[in-house]
Amino acid sequence: MKTIQLIKILLLVIWGYGNTYGQIIDRTYEIPGALDAPNVSGCNLVADGSFIVAGFETNARGFLLKVDSIGDLVWRKMFVNKHLIGDPEPTNDGGFIAQTRAYSSSSMGLVGDFFLTKFDSLGNIEYEIVDSLQGVYKNISTSIYYEKNNKVHLSYIYDELDVNSNLVLSNKVHQYTTSSGGMIGSLIDTLAVTYPTGGSYGNTFNRATNYLSWYFKDSKVLLNDGRIASIVNFERWLGSGGTTPVYNMAFCVVDSFGQIETFKYQNYIPIVGDAITYGIAETGDGGFVMVGENAQGNFLLKLDSDGDPIWMKPIASHVGLPPRLGVLDNGNIVCGQNVYDYQGNYLNPLRLNVAQRGMHVGSKAVYLAKSNGVDSIRIFIDGTLGKIYLDTIVGNIYRDLNLDCSKNGLEEGMKGIKVQAIGNLNFIAMTDSLGNYSMLVDSGTYTVSAVLPSLYWGSCPPSMTVSTNALHTTNVVNFGLQTLFECPIMTVDIGAPFIRATGGGSAYTISYCNNGTVDAINGTVEVELDPNLNVLSTTIPIASQVGNTYTFNIGNVAMNDCGSFRMQVVIDSSVAISLPISQTFCTQAHIYPDSICIPNYWNGPIIEVDATCLVDTVEFLLENVGAPMIQSLQYYVYEDNVMFRTGNTTVLGNGGTELILEPALPGKTYRIDVKQAPGFPPLLGDSMATIAIEGCNPLPNGTFNTGFITQFSNDNGGVFVAQDCQMGIAAYDPNDKAAQPEGYGSANHIYDYTKLDYRIRFQNTGNDTAFVVVVRDTISPFLDPATIQMGASSHPYTWNLSGQGVLEVTFNNIMLPDSNINEPASHGFFHYEIEQTTNNPIGSIINNTAAIYFDFNPPIFTNTTTHTVGENFVTINLSIGEIYEETVAIKVFPNPFSSVTTIQVEGEEYECLKLRVFDVTGRLVTTTQVHFDNKIELLKGNIQTGVYFYQLEGDGKLINTGKIIAQ
Known part of the structure; x- marks a missing residue:
C-alpha cells in the first residue's frame, strides 16, 4: 500500500513593534510515496516573496517545494537518489542553486558525491557540477553563496593549525562558476588561501596534525562594503590516536580582495572552555552579534566592528539543530525561539517549545523547526514580541437534515461557512468544500459558533465553549445547520472597476447568491441604470426594458449557490462632452424573489425616498411602503456636505407619500436622510433612507460640485437591493483600494454604525499574461470579519478568512492580459461589505491596505483607506x-x-x-x-x-x- 507522508509548513506574520499578535497560515503538504518522515534541510526567500523549501527522506529521495507568501503550494518536485542539502540560493534568472548529494553511482559521480545543482524557476534541473573530493568529513563542511554578478561559490574547508593556532596546512575545496556552469575562478576565502583555476580542487585532507575548521551556514555575513565577516570553528583532536575533540572558535574579517583585516582567536573573547558558534549577524551599529554554545549552555556574544567583545549573555538552551540568528529592523535579536533586545536582554518567547533553525533576510526571519515529528517553517516580519498560536480548533459544519445534531452518512458538509472563536482575542476560519475548518488560536477560553448564512438557519449546538490551556492542544467542535424556515433569501451586489467615457472597460458585474434553505425559482434581477450611461452589451439576454430599467432572468438558483452576469456600459457621448468627468454615476440592482418568509418579521413602516430635479428645485418624494406610521419620523436635508434643514414627516399610512421641496442653488448637491422607525431590521435596509442628487441647477459654465455623494452612505435596500455610486474618472492608479462611504471631511468621519463597502482594483501592467491574481487584505481590528459579505467582481474568485481577520481572495486561471495587449481587459476588481466591531470607541481610526500578487511576483500594495469613527462631525449652518x-x-x-x-x-x-x-x-x-x-x-x-x-x-x-x- 502506498504511503503518503506529510510536511507541515507554518507561515507566521507578526506586525509592529509592540505587544502584537501573530497570524499563522497553517498548511500541510503531501510528500507522495514517502517511506519515512521527510526532513527539511533548508529554505530561502525568492524575489517574488515566496519560499523554496529543500529536504530529503532517508530512502534516498529529495524534494523541493515552492510555497507562496500566503501559504499556497505552487509546485512540488521529487528527485530519486538525490538529497537536497542546506538553503537553496536564488539566482538572477528567477531560478536557484542548491547543494545536492548523490545516493547512487552515475556517469556524473559516485555514491556520496556532492553536486552544485542549478534549477530553473519551476524546479527543473538545468545543470550539475560534481565535486568528487572524497573524505569522511566532507558532509560537515559545506557552504554555498551566490553573488549578483552570476558567480556561485561552493566550498568545503579543512584547515590544520598547530597548537599555537598557526596555519600549518589549508586544504580548502572551493569553486565558483558562472550561472551556465563553466568554471572560471578560484578561492578567495576567509583565510585568504587561493588555488589554481581550471577546476583544481587543491590538496586532499590529511588528518595527521592538530586542527580541523569548518563553517555552519550562518557563519558568514556579507557586509555592505563588500567585506566578509565570519566565525570559524576549530576542532582539535587530542588523546591517544587523536580521538578526543576539543572545540574553539575565531572571528575573522577579510576585505573584498580576500586580504585579512581582523583575525581574533577565542583567547580574545570571554568564552570559557570548548565553544562552537553557529551564526553571526551584523547589527545596526556596525558591529556583530553571534550565537554559540559552550559547557555552560547557549550564549549571545556582541562584538564591536573590530571584533572586540561588548557583552556576552546566556540565553535559553536549544536542542537538536543549532538556533539560527537574525537582527530585525528595529535592532531586536531573534535567536531560536526567543527575542532579545539590543543589549541581549530577554524580551519574550515566541511560545515555541521546539528546537529551531532559521535564516534572516531583510526584515524577515525564517525558521525551520522540528515539531512533533513534523518539519515546519515559520516566518517573522518586523516582529518583536509576537505570539505564535499553536492550539487548534477544528471541526465540520454540515446540513443537519434529520435535526438530530449528529452528522450521518447522507448529510453533506457545507462550504463557505464562517466560524468564529470569541475570547480575549477573536479568531475566524471558513469551511472548505467538505465543510471542514481549522483555526489556530491562543491559549484561553473561547465561545465557538458558526456564522449563519441567514435568519432561516439555526445551529446545533448554537455555540460551544472550549479551553486551550496548553500548547499543541486540539479541540473538535462540529455544528449542524438546521432549517428554521423553508424559503430562499436572495442577495445581490453590483459594481464596476470604474466608469469612464473612453477606453472601454466600464462593465458592471451583478452578482447574486441564495442564502436560504431551499432553491429560488425563476429569479430575476432589475438593473436601474444611471440615466447618463448607455448599455453596450450584456453577458445574458435582456428580458425586458422600461426606460433605463433592464430586467434579466437568472432562472433557478440553488440553495447555497451563486451566479453573476455583466453589463458593458459607456458614458453617454453628449454627457461626456458637456458635464464634469468627475460627476457621480449611480446604478441600482434589485433581485427577486424579495419576500421574507418569517411571519410578522416587521410590522412597522418602511420609508423609500426618491429625488427629481425640477429645473431649479429638488423634489424629494417620501413613500411609506410598509405598515402605517404611529408617529412622524425625523428627516435631514444637506446642501453639499452641510446640514441646513431638519424636520418631521407627516404621519404616513401604507402607500402614503410626502413631497419635500428644496430650492436648488447653482452647482450644489442635495441629499435627504429620513430616519426609519425604531427597531428597523437590517435585513430590510439601512436605518436611514437616503438619496442624493447633484447638478440639478448647474453653474453658468455648465459644471457643478462633485464628490459629495460618495462621502455619505448610499445604502438603502437591505440584501435585496444594491447600489453602486462612483465618480467618473480619467487617469488613476490601476491598483488601488477605495471605500464607500468615503467619509466626511479630511478625517473621513463615519458613525459607529456605518457599514463600509470596499472595492479593490488591480491591473496587469506587466509584459505578459497574468495567470493567477491573489489579493491579501488584513482586516482592521475595528471591523468585524464575521460580517463580511463578498460581492461583485470582474472575474470568478475563491476566498478565505483566517486568523484574526485575514481575507485572501484568489483569481485562479484569470488569464489577465497585459495592458499593452488589451488595456480594457487588463483590469479586475472585487467588492466586499463589512460592519464595524460593536461599540467602537469614538476616535477609532480604521485603516486598510491590501497586497496584490500577480502570479509569483512581489506584491503590489494599494493605498491605505482611512476612516475615523466620530459623532457630531457634520457641519451645521x-x-x-x-x-x-x-x-x-x-x-x-x-x-x-x-x-x-x-x-x-x-x-x-x-x-x-x-x-x-x-x-x-x-x-x-x-x-x-x-x-x-x-x-x-x-x-x-x-x-x-x-x-x-x-x-x-x-x-x-x-x-x-x-x-x-x-x-
Whole structure:
C-alpha cells in the first residue's frame, strides 16, 4: 500500500513593534510515496516573496517545494537518489542553486558525491557540477553563496593549525562558476588561501596534525562594503590516536580582495572552555552579534566592528539543530525561539517549545523547526514580541437534515461557512468544500459558533465553549445547520472597476447568491441604470426594458449557490462632452424573489425616498411602503456636505407619500436622510433612507460640485437591493483600494454604525499574461470579519478568512492580459461589505491596505483607506433657521451654551410654548414648555456636549426650527 507522508509548513506574520499578535497560515503538504518522515534541510526567500523549501527522506529521495507568501503550494518536485542539502540560493534568472548529494553511482559521480545543482524557476534541473573530493568529513563542511554578478561559490574547508593556532596546512575545496556552469575562478576565502583555476580542487585532507575548521551556514555575513565577516570553528583532536575533540572558535574579517583585516582567536573573547558558534549577524551599529554554545549552555556574544567583545549573555538552551540568528529592523535579536533586545536582554518567547533553525533576510526571519515529528517553517516580519498560536480548533459544519445534531452518512458538509472563536482575542476560519475548518488560536477560553448564512438557519449546538490551556492542544467542535424556515433569501451586489467615457472597460458585474434553505425559482434581477450611461452589451439576454430599467432572468438558483452576469456600459457621448468627468454615476440592482418568509418579521413602516430635479428645485418624494406610521419620523436635508434643514414627516399610512421641496442653488448637491422607525431590521435596509442628487441647477459654465455623494452612505435596500455610486474618472492608479462611504471631511468621519463597502482594483501592467491574481487584505481590528459579505467582481474568485481577520481572495486561471495587449481587459476588481466591531470607541481610526500578487511576483500594495469613527462631525449652518410665522422673530442666546440657553419669541403672544430638542440622529432628548410667557429657558442638565436641533411650537403650531450647541 502506498504511503503518503506529510510536511507541515507554518507561515507566521507578526506586525509592529509592540505587544502584537501573530497570524499563522497553517498548511500541510503531501510528500507522495514517502517511506519515512521527510526532513527539511533548508529554505530561502525568492524575489517574488515566496519560499523554496529543500529536504530529503532517508530512502534516498529529495524534494523541493515552492510555497507562496500566503501559504499556497505552487509546485512540488521529487528527485530519486538525490538529497537536497542546506538553503537553496536564488539566482538572477528567477531560478536557484542548491547543494545536492548523490545516493547512487552515475556517469556524473559516485555514491556520496556532492553536486552544485542549478534549477530553473519551476524546479527543473538545468545543470550539475560534481565535486568528487572524497573524505569522511566532507558532509560537515559545506557552504554555498551566490553573488549578483552570476558567480556561485561552493566550498568545503579543512584547515590544520598547530597548537599555537598557526596555519600549518589549508586544504580548502572551493569553486565558483558562472550561472551556465563553466568554471572560471578560484578561492578567495576567509583565510585568504587561493588555488589554481581550471577546476583544481587543491590538496586532499590529511588528518595527521592538530586542527580541523569548518563553517555552519550562518557563519558568514556579507557586509555592505563588500567585506566578509565570519566565525570559524576549530576542532582539535587530542588523546591517544587523536580521538578526543576539543572545540574553539575565531572571528575573522577579510576585505573584498580576500586580504585579512581582523583575525581574533577565542583567547580574545570571554568564552570559557570548548565553544562552537553557529551564526553571526551584523547589527545596526556596525558591529556583530553571534550565537554559540559552550559547557555552560547557549550564549549571545556582541562584538564591536573590530571584533572586540561588548557583552556576552546566556540565553535559553536549544536542542537538536543549532538556533539560527537574525537582527530585525528595529535592532531586536531573534535567536531560536526567543527575542532579545539590543543589549541581549530577554524580551519574550515566541511560545515555541521546539528546537529551531532559521535564516534572516531583510526584515524577515525564517525558521525551520522540528515539531512533533513534523518539519515546519515559520516566518517573522518586523516582529518583536509576537505570539505564535499553536492550539487548534477544528471541526465540520454540515446540513443537519434529520435535526438530530449528529452528522450521518447522507448529510453533506457545507462550504463557505464562517466560524468564529470569541475570547480575549477573536479568531475566524471558513469551511472548505467538505465543510471542514481549522483555526489556530491562543491559549484561553473561547465561545465557538458558526456564522449563519441567514435568519432561516439555526445551529446545533448554537455555540460551544472550549479551553486551550496548553500548547499543541486540539479541540473538535462540529455544528449542524438546521432549517428554521423553508424559503430562499436572495442577495445581490453590483459594481464596476470604474466608469469612464473612453477606453472601454466600464462593465458592471451583478452578482447574486441564495442564502436560504431551499432553491429560488425563476429569479430575476432589475438593473436601474444611471440615466447618463448607455448599455453596450450584456453577458445574458435582456428580458425586458422600461426606460433605463433592464430586467434579466437568472432562472433557478440553488440553495447555497451563486451566479453573476455583466453589463458593458459607456458614458453617454453628449454627457461626456458637456458635464464634469468627475460627476457621480449611480446604478441600482434589485433581485427577486424579495419576500421574507418569517411571519410578522416587521410590522412597522418602511420609508423609500426618491429625488427629481425640477429645473431649479429638488423634489424629494417620501413613500411609506410598509405598515402605517404611529408617529412622524425625523428627516435631514444637506446642501453639499452641510446640514441646513431638519424636520418631521407627516404621519404616513401604507402607500402614503410626502413631497419635500428644496430650492436648488447653482452647482450644489442635495441629499435627504429620513430616519426609519425604531427597531428597523437590517435585513430590510439601512436605518436611514437616503438619496442624493447633484447638478440639478448647474453653474453658468455648465459644471457643478462633485464628490459629495460618495462621502455619505448610499445604502438603502437591505440584501435585496444594491447600489453602486462612483465618480467618473480619467487617469488613476490601476491598483488601488477605495471605500464607500468615503467619509466626511479630511478625517473621513463615519458613525459607529456605518457599514463600509470596499472595492479593490488591480491591473496587469506587466509584459505578459497574468495567470493567477491573489489579493491579501488584513482586516482592521475595528471591523468585524464575521460580517463580511463578498460581492461583485470582474472575474470568478475563491476566498478565505483566517486568523484574526485575514481575507485572501484568489483569481485562479484569470488569464489577465497585459495592458499593452488589451488595456480594457487588463483590469479586475472585487467588492466586499463589512460592519464595524460593536461599540467602537469614538476616535477609532480604521485603516486598510491590501497586497496584490500577480502570479509569483512581489506584491503590489494599494493605498491605505482611512476612516475615523466620530459623532457630531457634520457641519451645521447655525445661521439657517426656519420661521414659519411672518410676524414672529426668534432670538436664541447664548448659543453655544454651557449651562442654560434662552429661546425668546417676539411679535406674537402665545398661551403655551413647547420646545422639543433632538440629537443629530433624530432621537428626542428633552421636551419643555411654559404657559403665558414669551421665552423658554433650556437647562443643559444631562444634555451631553454636541449639536442639537429644536422645534418650537406656539399653541400647538410649529413656529420655528433651529440648531443649538451644548458645550
